[in-house]
Amino acid sequence: MKHKLTLYIIVALVLGVVVGYILNETLDPKAAANAAEHISLITEIFLRLVKMIIGPLVFTSLVAGVAHMGDMKTIGRVGGKAMVWFVSASLCSLLIGMVMVNLLQPGAHLNIPLPPTSAATGVQVGSFSLNDFIKHAVPNSAVGALANNEVLQIVIFAILFGLAAASVGHKAKVLVALIEEGSHVILKITGYVMSLAPLAVFAAIAAMVAEHGPGILLTYGKYIASFYLSLVLLWCVMFAVGFLILGKTAIRVLSLVRAPFVVAFTTASSEAAYPSMMRQLERVPVSEKIVSFVLPLGYSFNLDGSMMYCTFATLFIAQAYGIEIGWEQQVVMLLTLMITSKGMGAVPRGSLVVVAATLDMFGLPAAGLLLVLGVDQFLDMGRSATNVIGNGIATTVVAKWEGEDVDRAVDEARDEELAIAA
Numbered sequence: 001m002k003h004k005l006t007l008y009i010i011v012a013l014v015l016g017v018v019v020g021y022i023l024n025e026t027l028d029p030k031a032a033a034n035a036a037e038h039i040s041l042i043t044e045i046f047l048r049l050v051k052m053i054i055g056p057l058v059f060t061s062l063v064a065g066v067a068h069m070g071d072m073k074t075i076g077r078v079g080g081k082a083m084v085w086f087v088s089a090s091l092c093s094l095l096i097g098m099v100m101v102n103l104l105q106p107g108a109h110l111n112i113p114l115p116p117t118s119a120a121t122g123v124q125v126g127s128f129s130l131n132d133f134i135k136h137a138v139p140n141s142a143v144g145a146l147a148n149n150e151v152l153q154i155v156i157f158a159i160l161f162g163l164a165a166a167s168v169g170h171k172a173k174v175l176v177a178l179i180e181e182g183s184h185v186i187l188k189i190t191g192y193v194m195s196l197a198p199l200a201v202f203a204a205i206a207a208m209v210a211e212h213g214p215g216i217l218l219t220y221g222k223y224i225a226s227f228y229l230s231l232v233l234l235w236c237v238m239f240a241v242g243f244l245i246l247g248k249t250a251i252r253v254l255s256l257v258r259a260p261f262v263v264a265f266t267t268a269s270s271e272a273a274y275p276s277m278m279r280q281l282e283r284v285p286v287s288e289k290i291v292s293f294v295l296p297l298g299y300s301f302n303l304d305g306s307m308m309y310c311t312f313a314t315l316f317i318a319q320a321y322g323i324e325i326g327w328e329q330q331v332v333m334l335l336t337l338m339i340t341s342k343g344m345g346a347v348p349r350g351s352l353v354v355v356a357a358t359l360d361m362f363g364l365p366a367a368g369l370l371l372v373l374g375v376d377q378f379l380d381m382g383r384s385a386t387n388v389i390g391n392g393i394a395t396t397v398v399a400k401w402e403g404e405d406v407d408r409a410v411d412e413a414r415d416e417e418l419a420i421a422a
Contacts, residue, residue, distance in 0.1 A: 009262045012202035019202075020209025027210075036211035039203045043267065046200030049193045050272045053186055055146040057275060058296045059158045060183035065292030066162025067176045075163065075293075081401050082294045085394045086302040087338075093234055093390075094334045097308035098315065100230040102330075106223040107319025110371075152300040183292075190275035194263075201266040208377050220375045227312055231382050234308060235389060242393040246400055249284065249407050250393065256280040257392040265385035268377055273388050274299065281392060284406055286399040294398050298391035305386025306351040309379065310337050313355045317368030325362070333362060351383065352376065 023035050069075055101107075138156060139145040145153035165172040242250040257280055260273035267273075274295070281291045311334060318325050325333075337358065352369065359366050372379070400406050 008198040009201050009259075009266060012198040013205055013266055016202040016205030017209055020206040021214060023206070023210035024213040032210050032213075036207035039210065040207035042203035043200045043207070046193070046196050046203075047267065047269060047272060049196070050269075050275070051149050053189055053193065054271060054274060055149050055154055057183065057186045057190065057278075058154050059146065059161075060179050060186060061278065061288075061292035062155060062158035062296050063162040063165065064176060064180040064183055065289040066159055067165045067172070067179075068289045069162075069166070069293070072163060075159065078290070078293060078398065078402060079297070082297050082394065082398050083301070085397055086298065089238070089302055089304050089390055089394065090307050090338060091334075092237060093304040093307040094311050094337055096234050096237070097230055097311040098330055098334055100226065100233065101312045101315040101319075104222075104226040104229070105319060106226040107316040110320050155296045155300060158296075187275065187279070194276055197263050197267075197272075201263075204267055212375075212377075223316060223372075224375060224378055227309070227379055228382055230308060230312060231305060231386055234304060234386060238304070238390055238393055242397060245397050246393075247407065249396065249400075253281075253284055253392050253396050254389070256283055257388055260392075261385050261388050264388045265381045268380040268384050270299070270303070270305075270384040270387035270391075273384075277388060277392065281395050284396055284399075285408060286396055286406060287404055290399045290402060290404065291395060294395045295391060298394050299387075302391055302394055303351075303383075303387045304390035305383030306354075307337070308386070309351050309383050310354050310358065313351075313372055313379075314358045314362075314364065317355075317359065317371060318364055320371055321365055321368060323364060329362065333358065336361065351380075 020036075024032050027035060066075060069078065139150065139153035142157045144150075145157060165176050239250060239254065242253070246253070257277065260277045260280060263276065264270045264273040278291055278295060281295065282288060311330075314333065315325065315330070337354070352373075355372075356366060356369055358364075359368060396406055
């Protein structure tokens with residue numbers, strides 16, 4: 001069934017391109033935009049259904065995972081190992097984005113009219129300072145955090161709840177069991193929602209192509225190609241490091257996260273792939289307690305594709321306006337983004353807010369965002385899918401560091417092949 005879902009999504013992607021192209025060619029621009037708006041309602045419904053279950057799923061699975069770990073020492077050890085990977089991966093992502101945009105110079109010689117520096121972008125600026133991030137990370141209402149799908153706030157509350165439940169011991173046994181059963185029910189709901197993924201993918205792609213047409217890809221061809229080339233380089237680095245630590249299990253991880261990867265790519269939302277990521281990582285196998293603890297943290301602190309885009313898009317805009325930024329300033333920008341980009345939501349266009357704040361911080365024209373808004377959907381697809389790969393490898397690596405036998409499935413397959421050969 002998993003393979004069929006992936007196939008259906010790919011078929012829906014192709015059909016979406018075809019239908020979108022037909023609409024773009026046969027309708028005038030206003031009618032095409034209107035048609036795209038109506039078609040995209042299907043995708044909006046799907047993403048709303050996914051968001052409906054994200055908060056309860058993160059809370060129930062994380063509480064169960066923390067309660068099973070048992071004590072603060074174990075939580076600190078696992079969390080510390082996860083953060084070592086997250087910080088290293090973030091630094092690598094930002095650095096690759098910075099180096100590649102300097103080497104490829106996609107913003108130079110665009111040959112298109114630049115937006116006036118006074119133009120409004122419609123993107124909120126200045127909301128990712130360190131002070132605001134710290135205030136945002138700690139919830140003032142557990143119910144509010146769940147209602148607004150604030151993943152980082154839910155993670156903090158769930159960790160405290162799980163620790164308290166573990167410290168109470170047998171008195172909380174029934175409560176923890178009830179929450180754990182609740183997570184299984186929510187996962188069942190997830191299965192129902194994910195069966196709609198091909199329809200949502202078809203609508204998302206058809207609406208995008210119908211409104212913008214294939215021509216926008218040619219206008220921004222160098223920018224898009226440069227960014228995807230940078231992503232491929234990041235994928236290679238992540239896989240190489242993963243292979244050094246995990247061996248052939250890294251190949252199994254990439255194979256299993258194929259379906260979540262496709263969902264994230266086609267919907268431009270790594271959040272949409274979260275439920276299926278949990279199921280697939282448990283098939284690696286990674287224990288439920290590690291998956292339910294590390295994966296939610298990754299969705300707040302380990303958005304590798306989005307991190308790369310922050311340096312890439314900011315420097316692209318500077319190049320387009322002919323503004324020279326020295327290496328010293330770029331290093332400061334990279335270190336600043338290491339802090340200010342943490343906790344940004346794994347939802348479509350989330351990284352644009354970080355880019356807007358960075359432009360403002362370094363005195364670059366905020367109107368430059370208008371240069372990338374038209375093609376941001378195409379780029380968001382790539383960075384969302386990259387977030388999925390990064391978190392899949394990160395969770396498995398942490399499990400390996402915790403002494404789990406994540407190689408078991410690979411070893412069993414090898415033994416079976418040797419038995420057949422004998």
